[in-house]
Amino acid sequence: EDPLANAESAFAAFQDVFGVTKGKRRNHTKGYCIEGEFQPLDAAIRDFSVSPLFTGTSTVIGRVSHKGGNNEASDDKFGHYGLAMEITTPDDDVHIINMNTEHFFPVATPEDFTELMRAKATGKEAVARFSAKSPELRAHKSYHAALDKSLRPYEGATYNSINSFYLVDQTGKKTAIRFSFMPVGEHEIALDPTKDFFLQNMLANLQAGEVAWNMVITIANPGDPVNNPAVPWKGDHKRINAGKFVVTSAMTETDGRCDAINYDPTVLSQGFEPSEDRMLEARSLIYAIGVGKRLSEKE
Numbered sequence: 001e002d003p004l005a006n007a008e009s010a011f012a013a014f015q016d017v018f019g020v021t022k023g024k025r026r027n028h029t030k031g032y033c034i035e036g037e038f039q040p041l042d043a044a045i046r047d048f049s050v051s052p053l054f055t056g057t058s059t060v061i062g063r064v065s066h067k068g069g070n071n072e073a074s075d076d077k078f079g080h081y082g083l084a085m086e087i088t089t090p091d092d093d094v095h096i097i098n099m100n101t102e103h104f105f106p107v108a109t110p111e112d113f114t115e116l117m118r119a120k121a122t123g124k125e126a127v128a129r130f131s132a133k134s135p136e137l138r139a140h141k142s143y144h145a146a147l148d149k150s151l152r153p154y155e156g157a158t159y160n161s162i163n164s165f166y167l168v169d170q171t172g173k174k175t176a177i178r179f180s181f182m183p184v185g186e187h188e189i190a191l192d193p194t195k196d197f198f199l200q201n202m203l204a205n206l207q208a209g210e211v212a213w214n215m216v217i218t219i220a221n222p223g224d225p226v227n228n229p230a231v232p233w234k235g236d237h238k239r240i241n242a243g244k245f246v247v248t249s250a251m252t253e254t255d256g257r258c259d260a261i262n263y264d265p266t267v268l269s270q271g272f273e274p275s276e277d278r279m280l281e282a283r284s285l286i287y288a289i290g291v292g293k294r295l296s297e298k299e
């Protein structure tokens, strides 16, 4: 199937599974805007990449969200989240980062993902049939079921790139990476949990101190799968604490500037390149369909 037809089909399946909240994202529907700065940390990363992210302070318009298409998702129950950032570097290069709190993807290819979403739209038995032939989905399910399910706020969660990217140095040499944004300090539940308390909780944590994440970059070992987001990289790796995203303010989507942004993970600054992971192209196509649809639904 061609990539665009697959993207259309995946998008349609999302709408069948989650329904449509007019004018809103079809996945990661509930969320709010955050703004702040991205600051370079360990200069060791500059041996691998010429990205302006690692030489000066950049500005960020970000969005935190609940995974899934439910605009009424509960803040007071454990869930998986997303963290998206549009980073503008000092030389006006734009770099998008878009992650979630899962550790790896449930399937290996965009076509498998569309098939899984279609099965979810069809019903439990269709999902069971898909699962029976998908060792990746079964591994994903059992791994994530075993994770700690205690409630944590957006600012207390670790977000992962899932897909692989390349760093590019000044000679053009490419190094495969994955990365995570890990919370700096303890950001816990500061208020009595209610269905919609996450924005207030972050504002309370901002007032009490710093809300920030470190960008920890994992350098691939030889043989690590770059093109398959369903396979975690195992064993010891070189990790570089390359930068820090410091949040300075948080606000609703209505008050903020994140709502119209297309967080397309293939929009990268100089010094980065997308990997051969085909999920990246699929995400780029699907998010373009999404932003067009939801913006056209606004008055």
Ligand code: HEM
Pocket (backbone or CB within 6 Å): 010, 011, 014, 024, 025, 026, 027, 028, 031, 063, 064, 065, 081, 082, 083, 084, 098, 099, 100, 105, 110, 113, 160, 161, 162, 163, 261, 262, 263, 279, 282, 283, 286, 287, 290, 291, 294
């Ligand atoms: C082929 C696989 C995927 C599909 C089909 C898909 C689908 C979607 C769709 C339809 C949206 C809404 C876009 C919009 O209306 O603007 C979305 C948003 C999002 N996706 Fe994906 N996604 C995929 C993979 C991933 C992966 C691997 C991650 C994390 C690493 C991820 C993280 C997010 C986040 C955080 C958002 C919300 C961004 C924001 O706040 O605007 N997605 N996705």
